[in-house]
Structure formats: C-alpha cells, structure tokens
Amino acid sequence: MILNYNEEVDASEEGPACPHPVSETYYLDEDCLRLNVYTPSNNSTKPLPVVFFIHAGAFYSMTGRSDL
Incomplete structure (x- = not known):
C-alpha cells in the first residue's frame, strides 16, 4: 500500500x-x-458539490470508467 507519493501522480488517463x-x-x-x-x-x-456514484455492474459486466 502506498501511503505517500514522492512525486506528482499523473491521473490524466483512466485506469x-x-x-x-x-x-x-x-x-x-x-x-x-x-x-x-x-x-x-x-x-x-x-x-x-460532490457526487458519489457506485457502478451497479454486479461485479459481472461493464465498468465504472467514464470513457466506456
């Protein structure tokens, strides 16, 4: 587990x-x-405001990625 990053994290693309x-x-x-x-x-x-969204894929199909 990474608790601290020594460098800036590039989060410009989806995981x-x-x-x-x-x-x-x-x-x-x-x-x-x-x-x-x-x-x-x-x-x-x-x-x-903040929106918290849990993807309802039932751990079976699709993903929570926004680009799909």
Whole structure:
C-alpha cells in the first residue's frame, strides 16, 4: 500500500477496468481499484458539490470508467 507519493501522480488517463467473466475489448487488469475525481477546468475557490456514484455492474459486466 502506498501511503505517500514522492512525486506528482499523473491521473490524466483512466485506469484499467477490472476483469469480468464477460470481458470486452478494453484494457483489463486486476490492479483496477481506482477513484475517479473530476473537477471543472476553472480554478474556483468556492466549495463545489460532490457526487458519489457506485457502478451497479454486479461485479459481472461493464465498468465504472467514464470513457466506456
């Protein structure tokens, strides 16, 4: 487990999707647990709302990646 990063983390691309019995043609990997955080491009100093979404794929199909 990584508790501290010594360098900036490049999170400009989505991580891999988790393997499922019905695999698609996109990149799959067992190291797939990610938290996607999206912010607007403007640098606002006011607090913004947060949406927490749990993908309802039943651990069987599809993924929570936003690009699929």
